Amino acid sequence: MSAPHSENPLKGVQAFVFDTFGTVVDxxxxxxxxxxxxxxxxxxxxxxxxxxxxxxxxxxxxxxxxxxxxxxxxxxxxxxxxxxxxxxxxxxxxxxxxxxxxxxxxxxxxxxxDIPGWADTTAGLYALKKHAIIGPLSNGNVRTLVDMAKNGDLPWDVILSSELLGSYKPNPKMYLGALQHLSLAPHQCAMVAAHIYDLRAAASHGMRTVFVRRPQEPDAPDDIRAKSDGGEVDVYAESFLEVARVLEAARREEQEDAERARRAGRREGGRELRASL
Amino acid sequence: MSAPHSENPLKGVQAFVFDTFGTVVDxxxxxxxxxxxxxxxxxxxxxxxxxxxxxxxxxxxxxxxxxxxxxxxxxxxxxxxxxxxxxxxxxxxxxxxxxxxxxxxxxxxxxxxDIPGWADTTAGLYALKKHAIIGPLSNGNVRTLVDMAKNGDLPWDVILSSELLGSYKPNPKMYLGALQHLSLAPHQCAMVAAHIYDLRAAASHGMRTVFVRRPQEPDAPDDIRAKSDGGEVDVYAESFLEVARVLEAARREEQEDAERARRAGRREGGRELRASL
Incomplete structure (x- = not known):
């Protein structure tokens, strides 16, 4: 038997929460x-x-x-x-x-x-929004995040902020609050950030991690790699559009899995039917 | 001097928060x-x-x-x-x-x-969103409101819910929490609802009130009228599109006010210049 292919780490992910300053906006x-x-x-x-x-x-x-x-x-x-x-x-x-x-x-x-997104930000968020819930999980207050979204065309489904959740990242209240309010198990929610401290905190609560490289941002060592390359994050990307492509592939795999399960169920059902005749 | 025209009650309103079940969705x-x-x-x-x-x-x-x-x-x-x-x-x-x-x-x-909006809901929200912040202020939990928005194309800028604010309407925590998180004075925020209890609570905190008639909804007496017609709410409407038209008129009046102030300032400046010559 050959080694199993590494599974797409975004399979089953229903929501993406984003660090904002530095990751989403410049x-x-x-x-x-x-x-x-x-x-x-x-x-x-x-x-x-x-x-x-x-x-x-x-x-x-x-x-x-x-x-x-x-x-x-x-x-x-x-x-x-x-x-x-x-x-x-x-x-x-x-x-x-x-x-x-x-x-x-x-x-x-x-x-x-009123801080502009990176070149890929708006298009990337729209692409992700088609397949998942997206929202900032940010140390910004609600009004700052709302204004930033309206000024910069950031099509958030929900805004989660320090003032709503009662602390700042990397305090656990932030990550656990996001999971609670989105009614998700940790593996169903991915943290997207350009800073490794934020992803390490999210991973410690069982969340999926997506590192997006934003040159000039601090706390982003050169050697960050995806788990499939021997690193520590679930996904490594250089733009939100890259993240969207991984998510689209995950959704296709989920559909194939569902189709396979449906066919297996039908075969199983067929066997049961024959046994009962 | 003739009696002053009643001023557009949505002048200066920066955000609309919405009752959701019954008002936004059917x-x-x-x-x-x-x-x-x-x-x-x-x-x-x-x-x-x-x-x-x-x-x-x-x-x-x-x-x-x-x-x-x-x-x-x-x-x-x-x-x-x-x-x-x-x-x-x-x-x-x-x-x-x-x-x-x-x-x-x-x-x-x-x-x-997964409850559909009323016929005017989506178009009305998009029209309002051009000129103001829009969001539910609802007894629903965050995930319910997010799913409802994605299923029904409700383009919220922000989601404010009981679980985030710590009670249910008409508890003051809900209205005061909305004002706090949106960094607004009460008169800068309008509550939109099809139920009068919700608008009375909002008004008691100084918020503007927009009643939208949704036939069949309880707690919506037949005799609700706008203040300009001798009633108690700031705006009476039969659809969100009607509310958007009132807001568009308010925005035009604000521009005219600003233009008048600018011209008056220039005249004032001219007088000062002449006085100093």
Missing amino acids: WRTGISRQLRARFDGIVDDDWDAFTAEWREGYYEMTFAIAKGAQGTLNVDVMHRQILDRMLASPRWAHLAPHVVTDAQRHELVLFWH | WRTGISRQLRARFDGIVDDDWDAFTAEWREGYYEMTFAIAKGAQGTLNVDVMHRQILDRMLASPRWAHLAPHVVTDAQRHELVLFWH
């Missing part, structure tokens, strides 16, 4: 472009560095809260706290006179609501 | 049709009465829990509890031998995931 380009436009003709600065520091502050705070620290579950509030801290720091204090009022600072926070 | 037809198909050739019965009793049990349980009673927040679990009780009752006991296993009973519960 926060780096999106935020620095809006900062550049906002300060155009007022002050010229290193907006990529500003964006990176803002994002870094978010990582620090969400990870701390995920491990049990006190803090807000609303990412708008968090982005504002980090912004205020940055504008009070020596590196960025020269910007503070140009963003003085509450409304002006809130305008900058809202930049996180 | 549960009566949807469930009884599936029951009829399921029992076709096995047993013939009054499936409209079966459906009505199932629905009645749901009303009783959700209202009790909304007022503080213990009970499940998952409507699949609730529908199963009511079904089991009905199948043990004298009126329906003759059906029990035909739905014996757990899987068979769960199949019936899933009927609630």
Whole structure:
């Protein structure tokens, strides 16, 4: 007997939940472009560095809260706290006179609501949505994710966020909350992310894992590979369209399995009929 | 000075949240049709009465829990509890031998995931979605609402449900939770429902109210009228398309207001310029 072919890891998967910032949308380009436009003709600065520091502050705070620290579950509030801290720091204090009022600072926070998807994002999500439930499982708050979806044509079936589920990733509440609300067993739900920490947490709860390589994203070692190549994730892809092709193949295999089972059942039924004659 | 025209009540409304069973989807037809198909050739019965009793049990349980009673927040679990009780009752006991296993009973519960929208539902939701955030604010659980949306082409931007918000309507947690997660002031969010209890609860929290008449739905007195006609709701409509037309008019008025403010600002600026010369 030959070695069994490795089974398509997306067979039986009914829902995909997505890390959003970095995996679905390009926060780096999106935020620095809006900062550049906002300060155009007022002050010229290193907006990529500003964006990176803002994002870094978010990582620090969400990870701390995920491990049990006190803090807000609303990412708008968090982005504002980090912004205020940055504008009070020596590196960025020269910007503070140009963003003085509450409304002006809130305008900058809202930049996180309007970040473009990657080139493959929208087409990939529509392709996946034909065969499965799709939704963000994100540290963003609901309104941020809703606005991002409307601005960027992200056709989510459902939005699952920190504020709804009570913590931040990688806290178990996030993954277990998604499974509970989607009424799924872990192997019926796949986590899609460009960061390995997120997939390792999902795998620890029995979820399927889909790694999508987004160059420049942190926490994405070069040696990540699919299980079929000796690695740790169920699917390795470089775009959502690639993930959709794997899912389409899985659906075809499921149909063939069902057809085979139906035929076997008919044969079985035939045997029973003959036995009873 | 003539009396002011009554202002379009949907001006400034950024999101619409919808009662779902009865308002968005036709549960009566949807469930009884599936029951009829399921029992076709096995047993013939009054499936409209079966459906009505199932629905009645749901009303009783959700209202009790909304007022503080213990009970499940998952409507699949609730529908199963009511079904089991009905199948043990004298009126329906003759059906029990035909739905014996757990899987068979769960199949019936899933009927609630596949209920068709009213004739105007899908087109109306797409029209509203162009100008505002739309989502159910429903006593259904997330998976029921997601399946219903995929089966019935309901293009929700977000799904807000009892299990996510911690109670059932008309408990304040539902309305206040929707406002919190959408980051909206009450007057920026409209509740759409075919039942007056739901709109009265929404209004008590300052939300806008849109009554849509769905014949046969309970708790919809004949004399409901819009405030502009001396009644209590902000908008009275007979279809979602009518609501969309009111919203489109509101958006035009908002643009005109903004244009007037811009011109007034320019005149003001001109006066200031002349004064400083």
